[in-house]
Amino acid sequence: MRKSPLLRQTLAIYLLVIILGTLLLIAKNVWVHDLRLADLAEYFFGAMAVLNIVFVSLMQLISYVRLRGVHRYFQGRTVFPQPDRLLRRLFRFPAELFWSMIALSAVLSVAYHGAYGLFMKSSDTWNDLLGSFLSEQALAVTLAVMVYGLLRSALRPYLQQLQQSGTGSARRMSAIRPLMLCYMSCFVIISLDVLRNLVDVAEQEDEIDIASLASIVIVDFLFSLAVFTLLIRGLRQELRDMADGIRSLSSGSRAQLHGAIRIGFPDEMGQLAEAFNAEQERAARRYDQLEEELALAASVQQMLLPERVCRFGSFHVHAEGTIAEAAGEWYDIVPLDRGRFAVACGVVLGRDMPAALVMSAALVLLRSEIRQGRAAGDALQLLLSEWLDLLPKDMRIHMGVALLDPSQNTVQIAAVGFVGIEVRRLSEGGAAVRCLAAGQEAVQSGSLSLQRGDRMTIAVEAGAPDHANLGYKREERAHTRVSVCYDTG
Amino acid sequence: MNPYRLMKRKLVRLYVGMMLGLLAAMNGYNAYVDGSTWAHIFRYDFYFVLAGNAAVFAMLGVLTNMRLRKVKAFFAEQGGPAARTGALRALLRLPAVVGLAFLAGCMLLSFVYHFAEIVLLRIRPLGLVVIRHVMIELAAGATLAILLHGVVRMIASPCASLLGKKDMEGMRPTSLFWPWLGAYASLLAVTCLMLVWSVINGSGMGGVRLESMLAVCLFTFLFGLFVMRLLTSGLLRDIGALTRGMQALREEPANRRFIPVTGRDETGQLAEAVNALQDQIEREYADIRNELRLAQEVQRRLLPAAQHEIGCFRIACHARPAREVGGDLYDVLRLSDRMFAIAIGDVSGKGMSAALVMSAVMTLFRSEARRGGTAGEMMTRLNRQLSETLRGSMMVTLGIGLFDCRAGTLSYASGGHLAPYVIARGSIRAHLFSSLPLGIDAEERYSEEQIALNPGECLVLYTDGVIERMNASGTMLGFERLESALADVPPGYSPTEMLACLRTALQAPAVDHEAELQQSGIHDDDWTLMLIQRADEEGAADA
Secondary structure, three states, X not given: OOOOOHHHHHHHHHHHHHHHHHHHHHHHHHHOOOOOHHHXXXXXXXXXXXXXXXXXXXXXXXXXXXXXXXXXHHHOOOOOOOHHHHHHHHHHHHHHHHHHHHHHHHHHHHHHXXXXXXXXXXXXXXXXXXXXXXXXXXXXXXXXXXXXXXXXXXXXHHHHHXXXXXXXXXXXXXXXXXXXXXXXXXXXXXXXXXXXXXXXXXXXXXXXXXXXXXXXXXXXXXXXXXXXXXXXXXXXXXXXXXXXHHXXXXXXXXXXXXXXXXXXXXXXXXXXXXXXXXXXXXXXXXXXXXXXXXXXXXXXXXXHOOOOEEEEOOEEEEEEOOOOOOOOEEEEEEEOHHHOEEEEEEEEEOOHHHHHHHHHHHHHXXXXXXXXXXXXXHHHHHHHHHHHOOOOOXXXXXXXXXXXXXXXXXXXXXXXXXXXXXXXXXXXXXXXXXXXXXXXXEEEEEEEEOOOOOEEEEEEOOOOOOHHHHOOOOOOOOOXXXXXXXXXX | OOHHHHHHHHHHHHHHHHHHHHHHHHHHHHHHHOOOOHHHHHHHHHHHHHHHHHHHHHHHHHHHHHHOHHHHHHHHHOOOHHHHXXXXXXXXXHHHHHHHHHHHHHHHHHHHHHHHHHHHOOOOOOOHHHHHHHHHHHHHHHHHHHHHHHHHHHHHHHHHHHHOOOXXXXXXXXXXXXXXXXXXXXXXXXXXXXXXXXXXXXXHOXXXXXXXXXXXXXXXXXHHHHHHHHHHHHHHHHHHHHHHHHHHHHHXXXXXXXXXXXXXXXXXXXXXXXXHHHHHHHHHHHHHHHHXXXXXXXXHHHOOOOEEEEOOEEEEEEEEOOOOOOOXXXXXXXXXXXXEEEEEEEEXXXXXXXXXXXXXXXXXXXXXXXXXXXXXXXXXXXXXXXXHHXXXXXXXXXXXXXXXXXXXXXXXXXXXXXXXXXXXXXXXXXXXXXXXXXXXXXXXXXXXXXXXXXXXXXEEEEOHXXXXXXXXXXXXXXXXXXXXXXXXXXXXOOHHHHHHHHHHHOOOOXXXXXXXXXXXXXXXXXXXXXXXXXXXXXXXXXX
């Protein structure tokens, strides 16, 4: 079972909000109403504790009821049959909690003042009560906006994990409205506090205490700023995440270029992400054919090449190197009559795809010529002359071929261009007994007899010219080589 | 109208409107919040406010004009890329410059006013009252500066969008966080200060009047709402513009597919990120397309010329792959003074994968044709080699013809290729063969047949792209259409003329590959047609 901290997150949000709200109320009681902490202990602390516990439990209960399915889904306990329903529930949740909180605050506020009237036999006037109630509601709205913003931030990763393809028919909402609402409710808090202070003063026919008025305004100001900062940070984060998502696509491989970014709530940002994904999809379709063609070409080319490892009597043949999709490198292992066989390896230097065209032709032509019994050097010469006029200026064929005759223990070798052939002899301490060095313009050829323990390598030399200059992109590609080992017996 | 002029007109309106609004607001504040009498206001304050405002906005006007010089020059004469960059930089910086300049102007005015009132005119001493005034002046100045920033940005963004730059030209990115927080904080500060000051002023004058307090509240509330609304609508417009920009991407050709950057904050950064991605996609595929074009070049070099005249035979060919490269092939190969061979073939599949096999088949054909033997023997040898190479995963249909110039005869072997036609005078004959395509059975033996080709008659070879070509209504042309087109060729035409005539009749695909794809959107098969005509007069053979 995976861990899903969803419900713990909601609880943390409610606790944070309730602590902030209580602190603000305490501060106001101390400054605005000139109460001492001892006075507060009489009723306020107890009542607030009870109300807070009730509030948090109810909010968490609502969250549990509404998010139960989502929570289970992310714990991996259920496979949710209708992801659409899941999505819609997540979409609606912050707004539901916003309104629940407002309603709950109104009820709790009435309960608080009602109980106060009952137990403390208070002498508060209706005016006082109304003022308190309004002020509390304004505070509740501000805190509800904060809850809304925090819930959105907390739920966004879950929504994105559901990998929605679009926000669909979900009711559009605005990411901006909370900002406006926050301003309005904060304004009401501040102005109500000032007005109530004035009314208090007028009723008690006191002098106005500017210091206490200023301090309450400062507390309100800082509180409002904190809530707004939270909201605007959430908004910024959302935009930044989106930009980061897009950047990560462009730094990835070609397949990733058409990836989608994750969609959160169905607001302006959601629409933006949706529009982006739609464009991505269109672009992907546009290039699908090309990708398909490349993949197919790569598979055809792989098909032209023989198995990498094989045995002819006491000879063990092994080809290595990465033959990448549609490019100019190849190796070949050709069984011939009377137990003879040929090995070859080469590269057509040039851009990958045109090189691949020449490569496939060179491969089959060499096979054909060798099978016809042509000598290694002649076969190379013929191939080069066949292609000499057909190749564009900057393309060249480089290759080496070896024809082995196990019955005679002889080998004919020929190489041209950046392909070298080397025979190392075990009995001579691994020294090279014969080699055709790479880098020759003309076809070199020769022959020698082989001994047990000899090892022959035909390889595209690493010293081949700067591939990048020839548009040969994959410098990191391992060079192709074919080795033939004569068993020691 | 020139977009620069439009922007400038809006800016002038903004400055004038704001100046008038400020005049009203400042004097109103003095009268209703600060509790000055109108007589007192008209003694010094009114004139100072008037002159100060005029000075600040004149300064803004001059500054804006200076900053927008490059933009003006760009829109006036459509300057080059450097001018474009300069203009964009000026436009992107303008909101911050105007906002800061306004704030500086406010601070300067406030300083001058209070300096004059304390030091020069000695109206009042430096005290709490002055500090209160300075505070509210600064808070209001900050709010207005941010408001100005937002509105100038909105006004400048159409021009910035017209400049059409893909990135911020290396300018430091900013964040929408600070303007928003600044706007909110200064708005609340103005609210708080106004409330507290009006209480202090009221209590100083023997009691706070509730009505005036409510009026102050209402006024600040509405003003705050207005500022917030403006900022939010600015942000929504930016996001909306991005969304529309993304939706508009599809209408643009690949190299102009981008969203213009109109700001330096997160929305601008988003546009930048999208543009970078589009560029990356474009680059990635431009490389592939470029390679495909080079591959096309290699394939073209591999194919022989389109027209030949060998002995008494005249040959005309036309081939066009459905994509850059394709699997159709044709070849004309002189074997000796007397003999030449032709081949036509079609590799199963399309595009690069078919082209890989096509080049191999071409090379093998040339090598086998030189080795000699009858057409059937060539085909048998070719099939064995191809079968081993292709291992059953692909197949090739091929027709090989061996022509004897002296005898004027043709022996033809088919490897599952479409039946050739002979256009004789007034009639057409199809030569049917039953044979397997190459690459299916390595041991298959192929044989050739003699096809009589009398003087003036013409052999027609083609690939399936010709008969499977769709017409505009989406139906295949088919054999009947090919046959009727062949029958309609006027007698006496040379192969080249016949080919031109047939290309029209058979709706041969346009030579411009891209144009074709965009027009029809149908991916046709590769299209190849080859005509070999025996010259009319016997004498030509000996020549």
